[in-house]
Amino acid sequence: MSDAASNALLNVGAEVSQHEQRIKGLESENAMLRGMLANMSNASRHHYASADAMTNEVETLVMPEHGTAATHCLRLIKDRQVLDSRAVLNTSSYVNVFFEKEEMEAAAMGLRINLADQTVYPESFKMHNNTLNMVATLWNCPKPLDFYETGSFPGAGTVGSTEACLLSGLCLKFRWREWYARRHPDQPILGVRPNLVISTCFQAAWEKLFRYMDIEPKFVTPSCKSFTISAEDVKAQIDECTIGVVCILGNHYAGQYDPVWEVDEMLTQLNSYNGWQVGIHVDAASGGFVAPFQPEMADKKWDFRAPNVLSISASGHKFGESVCGTGWVVWRQRDGLSEHVAVSVSYLGGKGDSYTLNFSRPAAGIYVQYYKFHRLGKEGYSALTANRSANAAFLRHALRKMEFRGMPRFIICDHGDDGCLPVVAAYLNPAAEMGFDDIDFQHAIMGHHWYVSGYKMAYNHPLTEQELPLTTDTAQSQTMFRVVVKSNVTRNMMQNLVQSMEEALMTLDSVANAVRHGGHQLQRAMTLKRQDQGLTGTVC
Structure with missing residues (x-):
């Protein structure tokens, strides 16, 4: 066969190959268009008469190829959520489940706002600070010397009280580390393991602190007659490496309050005798928005009225009545405490301090807490x-x-x-x-x-x-x-x-x-x- 004939055959083969590729492309496009058309037809139908109602998502591992109607998407979620236990009859959890229409609207507004971006959303961050200030004064926090410069008490809105507890524990650890280094200048501080004294009725937040932050737990085991720690039992656990004592204001097992006021008095004497600076963190995850409104607790110094209380945390989404994922932490002062976890952020077009472990977070919880404080008083x-x-x-x-x-x-x-x-x-x-x-x-x-x-x-x-x-x-x-x-x-x-x-x-x-x-x-x-x-x- 001549070279010309060979080249002609090669050209014909190439053209056939190109045609085959075009056909495959058209078939693929046709299949896609058919799928889109079928999906549009499906989306226009009553949900329970559509193919979406027959989808077994339990076995689905990949994202759908095509989208569907918004009403169908919402119905898919509702049909799965209805299989859960009824939230209003869930007495197992402390989390608030009732919301007025107006606060649901406020929460939806907050979903669009990244509270970390203080320069773009300054009024939202002012709402955060105003709400924080209400919480701080509710807990009798002394007004900081730099209040008129900063406009807020030392603290932050957090993602539930877990983040608040972790931040508080870190502050106690860094505060102790500076103190211990001054006391033992010749000893490598990183080789000394700190400890934290707490009841065995601790929440999971503290388990994370012990595991993640290399802190040893020193437990006080209460009696089932009280479910609370005693000052003497706490005293027996404290040593030079103790960064603080956690008092639980409303343990999640049976709801009792640890006697913060008694532990405070004991620590005043112990610190004076030993030259220590052991302080208290009050884990008020559940009690922080209950005790201030109980007349019988008015004379109990469980909050910042107790001199050794350095920080308090609470869940806004429990008896604070906000949405799930709302928490608060307040420190007695910035110097030596909250300054340890403050991170200055400037790359979003301005400068602001971040006190939280995570960065981006919606304003929904802040909006609802602000709403609830004004709604209820x-x-x-x-x-x-x-x-x-x-x-x-x-x-x-x-x-x-x-x-x-x-x-x-x-x-x-x-x-x-x-x-x-x-x-x-x-x-x-x-x-x-x-x-x-x-x-x-x-x-x-x-x-x-x-x-x-x-x-x-x-x-x-x-x-x-x-x-x-x-x-x-x-x-x-x-x-x-x-x-x-x-x-x-x-x-x-x-x-x-x-x-x-x-x-x-x-x-x-x-x-x-x-x-x-x-x-x-x-x-x-x-x-x-x-x-x-x-x-x-x-x-x-």
Whole structure:
């Protein structure tokens, strides 16, 4: 074959290849257009008559190729969320779940605002500072010397109280490090491990501090009769490497307040005798927006009125009534405390200080907290506090009246009707030998749509993961439950909860009675089902 013929064949082959590629391209474009057309047709349909209603997202691993109608997207979310427990009947969590239409609108506005960008959104940041100042004065923080220069107390809005606790712990650590270096100038400070004294009733935030920030926890184990630490027990744990003491204003197990005022007096004497500077952080995650509105707490110096209190943190999204993800931290002063975590930022077109661990964050929580302070005022917060306490007392009284074979059904282990969080905590009377525990009780109540938190009276050591007893006088296998009485729980709802508990107990009694009469296989089946579902009780 001549060269000309060969070249002609090659040219023909190239043209065929190009045509094939064009055909494949057109087929691909055609498939895409068909998909878009089908999707447009699908999106225009009633959601439950569309292909979207048949999507099994549990098995979906990749992003959809094509978008769909906004109404379909929202319906997809709603149809999944409806399978959750009812938020308004969740007495396990402290997080606020009720919002007026206006504050929902305020929250939606805040989603568009990056509060870190102070120069672009100066009025939003002023709202942050105004709200921070309200919190600081509520906790009797002394006005800083540079207030008229900065316009705010030392502190910040945070992502929940976890971030607030981590920031406070870091400040205590850096403050101690400077003090220890001056005291031991010839000793390498980085080779000395600091410690922090805290109750075994600590929240998960502190576990993160111990793990992430290389701080040793020194635990004080309370009695189940009080769930609070004592000044003497705290004193026994303090040494030269102690960066501070955490007092919990409303532990999440049963709602009691650690005696900050007694620990403060002890520290004044201990510091004077040893030449130390050990201070207090008040973890008021739950109590920070309750105690200021309880008349019985007016004379208790749990806040900055106690000289050794250096910082206080709280969750705005709990009894502060804001949206989830709202927290606050306030320091007594900037010098030697909050200055350790302040970072100057200038690359956004101006200069401002950032006090938070993360940077970009929406203003939604700040807006809603600002809204709630103005909407309720001190009078409104006082009324909410009184209503919650009254409803908690109603439930507590109902539990005390319940009996099993002439014996009390429950052992109440919360503080009582005042001077604590609106929490009802109890456990089934072991002496009654009812044949089930508090976690079984939790699951039975779920059949009535209420979610009540049941859990073991144990904790895992943050560094060793060893499971240890929560209190000095109960086994770690002992179970208990708690009911958090939030603002949305009315007296009618509380009456329904009492009725639901009574009916749940009747069901459990019937099952336990069947087991006693030879139904051991049934008991084993129930136990295995709980293990398969991972239902072991949680605390949050």
